[in-house]
Amino acid sequence: MKEQLSKKAEQVSLVLKQLAHPDRLMVLCCLLDGEKTVNELVGYANASQSWVSQFLSKMKLSGLVDSQKKGVFVYYRIAEPRLKAIMTAIYKAYCVAGVRSER
Amino acid sequence: MKEQLSKKAEQVSLVLKQLAHPDRLMVLCCLLDGEKTVNELVGYANASQSWVSQFLSKMKLSGLVDSQKKGVFVYYRIAEPRLKAIMTAIYKAYCVAGVRSER
DNA sequence: TTGACATATTATTAAATTATAATATACTAA
DNA sequence: TTAGTATATTATAATTTAATAATATGTCAA
Known part of the structure; x- marks a missing residue:
């Protein structure tokens, strides 16, 4: 059980490392849209x-986003639903005004 | 608007940096309890x-956790509800078995 | 086939983070 | 007051990560 959790922790930390940067967050926040x-x-x-x-x-290599080429343009989007879930939680917690933080 | 978001991004990235490590995640996951x-x-x-x-x-310095001394022991807990929200989202996404990831 | 634009790759230096060890403080019980 | 346990602090070498520049590839239109 603890073994499993620590494997998950490894996996999650790899994802979070990719997010833990202002500019990268901006990009992902934008992709959330x-x-x-x-x-x-x-x-x-x-x-x-x-x-x-x-x-x-890098994000694509780790499967967090994917892309589709249309002519000259390459469209990127979030591919991993769990990343979407985390980003959504972050967005709700920090960027949605007027939401009272419940205790 | 974009200015504001980028300030938020700065703030959030400081939080995520603290989480982005397997052992630190384990600790926080434990505190979630x-x-x-x-x-x-x-x-x-x-x-x-x-x-x-x-x-x-460090977490205490940045206000994410706080502590209370009881005799020899120091009890720590998550102090920031937004951290709790993010950790809960992570836990749900990665550690709760049987939850289908919706598209 | 050339110019203009969109995207990707590579390399390099600077800066931050990690892991670890050594040691210090503080409280309690005997 | 001393030993034992719980927690905190400081320092440093090793490793990663970040920032940046330079350049390459690919597509399309003229």
């Missing part, structure tokens, strides 16, 4: 094209 | 007393 091209994401995060591309490529 | 002494937490994470103490002290 639906699929976006690389350039659209560059606009949201204050980061370079190269940086965003790198980040997305 | 209720308050615990340092030694109890040392038992759950496979980490040294010194390490757990250090971690808790």
